[in-house]
Amino acid sequence: MIDFxxxxxxxxxxxxxxxxxxxxxxxxxxxxxxxxxxxxxKELLNALLKVTDSVSHQYSENYGVFETRQxxxxxxxxxxxxxxxxxxxxxxxGSTEAMAVTYLALFDKGDKIGTFDPFYGSYLSNALLTESExxxxxLTGEKFDIDQKALxxxxxxxxxxxxxxxxxxxTGKVFTRDExxxxxxxxxxxxxxxxxxxxxxxxxxxxxEHIYFASLPGMYKRTISISSLSKxxxxxGWRLGFITAxxxxxDNIRKFHDLLTVCSPTPLQIAAVTALRxxxxxxHELIQLYGRKKGILxxxxxxLGISHSTPxxxxxxxxxxxxxxxxxxxxxxxxxxxxxQIAGVPLSGFSHNVNGKTVIRFHFAKEDKTLYEVLGxxxxxxxxxxxxx
Ligand code: GLN
Numbered sequence: 001m002i003d004f005x006x007x008x009x010x011x012x013x014x015x016x017x018x019x020x021x022x023x024x025x026x027x028x029x030x031x032x033x034x035x036x037x038x039x040x041x042k043e044l045l046n047a048l049l050k051v052t053d054s055v056s057h058q059y060s061e062n063y064g065v066f067e068t069r070q071x072x073x074x075x076x077x078x079x080x081x082x083x084x085x086x087x088x089x090x091x092x093x094g095s096t097e098a099m100a101v102t103y104l105a106l107f108d109k110g111d112k113i114g115t116f117d118p119f120y121g122s123y124l125s126n127a128l129l130t131e132s133e134x135x136x137x138x139l140t141g142e143k144f145d146i147d148q149k150a151l152x153x154x155x156x157x158x159x160x161x162x163x164x165x166x167x168x169x170x171t172g173k174v175f176t177r178d179e180x181x182x183x184x185x186x187x188x189x190x191x192x193x194x195x196x197x198x199x200x201x202x203x204x205x206x207x208x209e210h211i212y213f214a215s216l217p218g219m220y221k222r223t224i225s226i227s228s229l230s231k232x233x234x235x236x237g238w239r240l241g242f243i244t245a246x247x248x249x250x251d252n253i254r255k256f257h258d259l260l261t262v263c264s265p266t267p268l269q270i271a272a273v274t275a276l277r278x279x280x281x282x283x284h285e286l287i288q289l290y291g292r293k294k295g296i297l298x299x300x301x302x303x304l305g306i307s308h309s310t311p312x313x314x315x316x317x318x319x320x321x322x323x324x325x326x327x328x329x330x331x332x333x334x335x336x337x338x339x340x341q342i343a344g345v346p347l348s349g350f351s352h353n354v355n356g357k358t359v360i361r362f363h364f365a366k367e368d369k370t371l372y373e374v375l376g377x378x379x380x381x382x383x384x385x386x387x388x389x
Pocket of ligand 1: 016017032033034035096169
């Protein structure tokens with residue numbers, strides 16, 4: 001018998017990936033793991049073809065290819081409103097690695113971290129990895145409002161950092177300037193580092209606006225901004241994430257990036273420069289595309305009388321099936337996959353406050369025809385299942 005570490009027994013593989021495995025096994029439509037069904041931009045694919053015989057296929061510098069970092073720094077300079085240098089950027093293998101190496105660089109056993117619930121699962125898994133303690137504060141009601149008192153209570157407990165997912169996966173909440181300024185005030189008052197997860201930064205529906213936490217007055221010095229190219233350019237398999245932070249922070253996080261992955265894929269970093277230089281029009285079209293898909297799925301759910309959240313950003317909606325079933329969310333998600341060929345992620349993969357509800361996260365980064373197929377399957381579900389409440 002192999003004696004695995006105690007950590008191993010506390011780890012479960014993410015429900016997102018579990019549901020993807022079940023979807024693949026059963027041939028169901030995968031609305032679970034959030035990745036686009038469609039191809040990346042043509043110009044980016046052409047750039048990839050071009051680089052394959054002209055560039056290095058070897059390791060890149062540990063920080064990332066200079067030109068890629070430089071281009072990200074230029075993009076961030078525009079977005080943050082002040083100068084960001086290439087040495088304030090670290091390329092990682094997806095934002096997943098970015099989050100893990102940030103935790104490793106910041107937290108020792110017993111350190112406290114705050115975040116909102118619902119939350120993205122890796123914030124908790126990384127706390128297990130670093131033996132740090134994560135404290136949750138709820139987002140409440142239909143609009144996922146902050147409970148101000150509960151939030152300040154978390155800051156009062158001596159947290160070293162707060163993880164802020166904005167736009168938020170899975171709620172689709174986009175934090176307003178006032179909400180962010182309020183978090184900034186708490187960060188200043190209690191001397192807390194803010195780790196942002198902004199991978200949906202370019203997926204915010206009008207009239208909402210994405211505000212970079214690092215761009216708020218005085219916040220850059222205490223902010224570690226994590227993002228990735230995965231969602232923005234529909235290249236989740238390229239594994240290109242990045243961190244933006246002051247050089248000293250980047251230098252320390254880099255030690256763990258060096259240990260874990262050495263570098264992100266060199267040719268892909270080079271090809272990505274083309275996409276990083278796209279103008280405003282690209283981002284405008286991206287929002288329009290996802291706005292249309294959101295309309296198809298949410299409009300269809302409304303017609304079927306199935307309640308759901310209305311995201312201001314991201315490509316997720318939380319769909320509430322409580323009226324139709326007595327099953328818990330995990331068993332319901334399995335049943336929906338096996339019987340109705342739709343795989344989603346049970347909310348309990350993102351929350352400790354499921355409160356007996358049967359809520360499933362669906363993503364809508366699918367071809368329109370796939371979304372219509374989903375709605376057809378859901379129609380069959382509604383016809384075959386009486387409301388139980
Ligand atoms: N971020 C995506 C999601 O929430 C994909 C997660 C993953 O598998 N890395 O579904």
